[in-house]
Amino acid sequence: MGYVKGLICKECKREFEKEPIHVCEFCFGPLEINYDYEGIKKVVNKKSIEAGPPSMWRYQPLLPIDEDPKVGLHTGFTPLVRAKNLGKALGINNLYIKNDSVNHPTFSFKDRVVAVAVSKAIEFGFDTVSCASTGNLANSVAAHAAEAGLKSCIFIPDGLEAGKILGTLVYGSQLIAVKGSYDDVNRLCSEIAVNHKWAFVNINIRPYYGDGSKSYGYEIAEQLGWKTPDNVVVPVAGSSLITKIWKAFHEFEMLGLVDKVQSKIFAAQATGCCPVTTAIKNGTENIIPVKPNTIAKSIAIGNPADGYYGIKTANTSGGYGEDVSDEEVVESMKLLAETEGIFTETAGGVTVGVTKKLIEQGRIKSDETTVICITGNGLKTQEALDDCFEAPAVIEPKVNSFEEIFANSLTV
Numbered sequence: 001m002g003y004v005k006g007l008i009c010k011e012c013k014r015e016f017e018k019e020p021i022h023v024c025e026f027c028f029g030p031l032e033i034n035y036d037y038e039g040i041k042k043v044v045n046k047k048s049i050e051a052g053p054p055s056m057w058r059y060q061p062l063l064p065i066d067e068d069p070k071v072g073l074h075t076g077f078t079p080l081v082r083a084k085n086l087g088k089a090l091g092i093n094n095l096y097i098k099n100d101s102v103n104h105p106t107f108s109f110k111d112r113v114v115a116v117a118v119s120k121a122i123e124f125g126f127d128t129v130s131c132a133s134t135g136n137l138a139n140s141v142a143a144h145a146a147e148a149g150l151k152s153c154i155f156i157p158d159g160l161e162a163g164k165i166l167g168t169l170v171y172g173s174q175l176i177a178v179k180g181s182y183d184d185v186n187r188l189c190s191e192i193a194v195n196h197k198w199a200f201v202n203i204n205i206r207p208y209y210g211d212g213s214k215s216y217g218y219e220i221a222e223q224l225g226w227k228t229p230d231n232v233v234v235p236v237a238g239s240s241l242i243t244k245i246w247k248a249f250h251e252f253e254m255l256g257l258v259d260k261v262q263s264k265i266f267a268a269q270a271t272g273c274c275p276v277t278t279a280i281k282n283g284t285e286n287i288i289p290v291k292p293n294t295i296a297k298s299i300a301i302g303n304p305a306d307g308y309y310g311i312k313t314a315n316t317s318g319g320y321g322e323d324v325s326d327e328e329v330v331e332s333m334k335l336l337a338e339t340e341g342i343f344t345e346t347a348g349g350v351t352v353g354v355t356k357k358l359i360e361q362g363r364i365k366s367d368e369t370t371v372i373c374i375t376g377n378g379l380k381t382q383e384a385l386d387d388c389f390e391a392p393a394v395i396e397p398k399v400n401s402f403e404e405i406f407a408n409s410l411t412v
């Protein structure tokens, strides 16, 4: 079962067996999945997909597992929302939101990558899963490990939001906060991986993990009526999601499910951590690592693993990269909530804020079909809005008491 032939080096194209490895031992390039596309072509078409479950597994032949998925059966197929109100506020006519803030089970797009990675870890026979995380990955690995009955040991930078910490601990994981940034955590995990034969979902399982993100791109195209949009604005951390949306669109083109892809892919980062958008603006493909300092902690990666490919995706697609300040992030979180009734986390504020900028710059035009990627839930990053609202009025349980307050609030 399954259509994975093995792994292949993205750079030198050497082929490897299906194993929990992620780096080419010859040229140190990243490994990716080598699919049997001829086989896939014979079984995948619009009808076969539409007859599938309302989850990411409707694309199962295009995902890198050999057996049926073991966890995350309800992940994905989240709403693609026609965002008329936000579009009006931003001055464009054809705006959509791909809303993974309601993804299952832990309310971020990371459930897609983890559903694949943990299913694959079980196929490989691991008994413990692990990861280096900026928060959402921690939540998702912990939840899927619980579902699978596996042990989990999870590493995060210290100083993460309360919702991300509790949202990991509740599943019974061992959670370790490392003094330092995500980049310190990631380096430490690579060292720990030498001694502990665990499935580190975003290290040794990374080639499989990454392709879980393709489902986000497939869904955008299918939900637009088997069309790829003119523009996609993507929040960027390690640059996995942005490259996989691009890959997903091109696989659909190759399978004849959509017309020639002409989508522009835009990278969105916070000004306090924007190595990818800085490189795009400077016209270089080389990342200069930075030390993150932003409230958008879930995308605060100073030295992104796939940064080079993220830059290339934006450039070859004809897109661009922009960043926004923390103040703009907060404003944009509020704007999305007030216009569309969607409460996103700080990363979503980044994406909305960057979209606004790109429209102002004329890079996104009013009649083009534009998709904003909303990848996480606002209830997990409540601290960001701490100073934004007054506490609710407290009244006696009496009509008079309410009418008094109501009358006063009208005069404000």
Ligand SMILES: *Cc1c(COP(=O)(O)O)cnc(C)c1O
Pocket: 108, 109, 110, 136, 137, 235, 236, 237, 238, 239, 240, 241, 242, 298, 299, 345, 347, 348, 375, 376
């Ligand atoms: C992890 C994450 C991203 C981006 O991740 P990549 O590493 O670039 O794939 C975007 N948004 C949220 C909310 C995330 O948690």
